[in-house]
Amino acid sequence: MIGCLTIKHFPAWAISLIRRHDAVRPLIVQEDEHIVALNTAAEALGLETGMTAARATVLCPSAKLYVRDSVAEFSAWEYVLERMNRITPFMESDSPRLWFKATPDEIRALTLYLGASVGFSTYRSTAWMASLQANQGGILTVPEGEVNSFMDTFPTELLARAGFSDSCIEGLELLGCFSAGLARNLNKRHLTLAYAKEGDVLFDILHPTDASPVSLFRPAPFIRKRFTLYVPCYHPSEAMPIVHRLAEKAHADLKSKSNIVGQIRIVLYLEGCPSMRSTRLLTHPTARLDAITRFAERLATGMFAGLRQKRGRVGIERIELELAGLLTGEMIQTNLFGERLRKLTAAVSKVHRRFPRALKRGVVRPGAHFHEDQSGYTTWE
Numbered sequence: 001m002i003g004c005l006t007i008k009h010f011p012a013w014a015i016s017l018i019r020r021h022d023a024v025r026p027l028i029v030q031e032d033e034h035i036v037a038l039n040t041a042a043e044a045l046g047l048e049t050g051m052t053a054a055r056a057t058v059l060c061p062s063a064k065l066y067v068r069d070s071v072a073e074f075s076a077w078e079y080v081l082e083r084m085n086r087i088t089p090f091m092e093s094d095s096p097r098l099w100f101k102a103t104p105d106e107i108r109a110l111t112l113y114l115g116a117s118v119g120f121s122t123y124r125s126t127a128w129m130a131s132l133q134a135n136q137g138g139i140l141t142v143p144e145g146e147v148n149s150f151m152d153t154f155p156t157e158l159l160a161r162a163g164f165s166d167s168c169i170e171g172l173e174l175l176g177c178f179s180a181g182l183a184r185n186l187n188k189r190h191l192t193l194a195y196a197k198e199g200d201v202l203f204d205i206l207h208p209t210d211a212s213p214v215s216l217f218r219p220a221p222f223i224r225k226r227f228t229l230y231v232p233c234y235h236p237s238e239a240m241p242i243v244h245r246l247a248e249k250a251h252a253d254l255k256s257k258s259n260i261v262g263q264i265r266i267v268l269y270l271e272g273c274p275s276m277r278s279t280r281l282l283t284h285p286t287a288r289l290d291a292i293t294r295f296a297e298r299l300a301t302g303m304f305a306g307l308r309q310k311r312g313r314v315g316i317e318r319i320e321l322e323l324a325g326l327l328t329g330e331m332i333q334t335n336l337f338g339e340r341l342r343k344l345t346a347a348v349s350k351v352h353r354r355f356p357r358a359l360k361r362g363v364v365r366p367g368a369h370f371h372e373d374q375s376g377y378t379t380w381e
Contacts, residue, residue, distance in 0.1 A: 001120045001141070002214060003100045003107065004127035005084070008117060008136060008161070009049075010096040012037035014076035015066050018281050026063035028056050036068060040136070050166075071327065075262035075281055078220060078325040082263075082279070083110055091217035097128060101214040104139050112137045123147065123208035129154055129180075132161045151206060152181035164202070168195045180206065222324040223261075225249045232271045232315025236304040239316055243300045246321035247293040254292075254323055260285045262325030264295050268303060271315035278303050285327055296321060 007013050011029045016039055021027050026042035028035050030053040038047055045060050057065060077095045084091055087110060090101035100107070104120060111118050114137075119130025121142040133154060134140035142150045156172050156179060171194060177183045183191070184206045191199030204210070225246040233239050243266070254261060262285040268276040280299050286292065300319075307314060351359045360377040 001122060002124055002127050002211070003102055003104075004119045004124065004131045005080075005098040005100065005107075005111070005116050006118075006128070006131040006161075007080070007096055007114065009037040009039065010076075011068050011073060012039050012042075012066075013115070014073040015069055017076050017079070018069075018072040019066075019283055021064065026060050027066065028053070028060075028063050029066050029068050030056075031068040071262070071285060074327065075285070075325045079263060079279065079281055080114065080116075081217075081219070082265075082324065083114070085217055085219060089217055090214045092214055093217075097131075099124060099127075099214050104141065108139065111139060121147065122211050124210045124212070125205045125208045126150065128162070129158075129205060132158055147208060148181065148184070150181075151184070152179055154180045156180050156183075159202075162201075164198055168198045168202075171195065220324070221326060222322055223250050223253045223326070224320060224322045225253075226318060226320040228318045229316065232317050234313055234315050236301065239304070239319060240297065240300065242319050243296050243321065244293055246319065247296045248289065250321055250323050251287075251289040251292055254287060254326075257326075259326040259328060260287045261292065261323040262327055263323070264292065264299060265320075265322040265324060266296065266299050266303060267320040267322070268307070268316050269318035269320075270307075270311075271317055273311060273314055276303055276307060279324075281325070285325070292323070 009029075011031075012027055015021065015029060016023070016027055021039075023039065024041055026045055026047065027039040028042050028047060029037040033053055035047065035049050035051050035053060035056050037049065042056075042060065042063055045063075047056050047060055047063065053065060057063060073095075077093070080098065081091065081093055084098060084100060084107070087106055088100055088102040092099040104118075107118060110116075117131045117134040117136060118139045119127045119132070119134055119142065120139065121127040121130055122144040126142050126147050129151070130140040130142045156169055156177055159169055159172075159180060160166070172180075172183055175183070180202070183202065188200070188203045191203050193199070195202065227242050227246060229242075262282055263279055264282065265277065265279045270276065278299055280295050282291075282295065362375065362377060
């Protein structure tokens with residue numbers, strides 16, 4: 001069977017992960033003035049995607065409002081891939097979907113840890129739909145012989161989680177198709193004429209054929225530096241200078257490639273015990289040596305403390321430092337420009353609502369016949 005992992009309200013989940021947001025506090029994510037994602041606490045208070053950010057903050061003043069952050073989503077998805085790759089080398093990333101080859105028992109703990117939803121089936125599209133219907137932290141398996149019966153009970157409104165538009169979902173419901181399987185009698189031509197590309201996708205979901213095996217995953221580039229000790233060390237004071245030196249070497253590679261790091265990982269190989277691994281997702285990606293060293297030191301200190309508490313006196317034989325989630329300066333600038341543009345658009349809309357057509361912008365008309373018409377002002381839409 002093929003597995004598919006999805007994360008409900010991924011933009012909100014990513015920000016919550018990166019910024020270590022308290023799960024009990026409502027969190028909402030806006031894009032173009034509208035809510036596009038929210039956490040469980042916000043859902044419990046009646047907030048919904050699609051409503052305006054202004055209305056959401058009025059209904060729930062305690063909610064923390066964030067602008068959608070593509071860099072945070074990139075870093076968070078890289079973290080998901082890294083965690084899944086520890087379990088299986090067979091993965092295909094199609095953010096925010098992840099196809100993989102593993103058994104339910106093998107990924108059950110990770111599913112709970114991430115708060116993800118996982119579906120299993122013979123066909124990729126059915127596994128995808130199963131993941132959308134599975135509970136948060138849950139796994140839903142659809143055997144090959146039950147694909148049609150599963151889609152016959154699949155609520156049409158859940159297609160919104162797969163990216164289907166409101167007009168497509170409302171159109172299906174107007175035809176009486178309150179479960180997706182009821183649209184199976186419509187041929188591909190009918191669905192395409194009515195819903196264009198969405199109709200093609202829906203037809204493939206209702207008549208699944210893609211059971212192609214999941215290919216071998218190729219991890220994104222990362223920087224790894226390691227140091228092997230000839231004699232195991234037992235005290236953090238002996239290991240910390242090594243961590244500092246590894247940070248310096250990794251930073252030199254980072255600088256030569258003009259990259260920015262979004263994740264820092266440390267792996268400790270222990271004497272007579274399984275290795276330990278820990279990852280720090282950076283709220284603000286950086287290329288500064290002092291920041292990388294500081295975060296690596298904090299990560300290592302926490303690992304040393306946990307090691308002593310759980311296993312007592314254990315020797316460290318090798319230390320590895322990895323810089324992952326590598327971004328380019330262009331990706332950061334694009335994200336900042338998009339955020340500024342969204343803030344500007346939101347500010348203009350607020351002024352328009354309070355003072356209709358009061359905000360103006362300058363225009364130049366070089367082809368005007370009269371001098372006084374060559375420049376002027378027009379309403380800023």
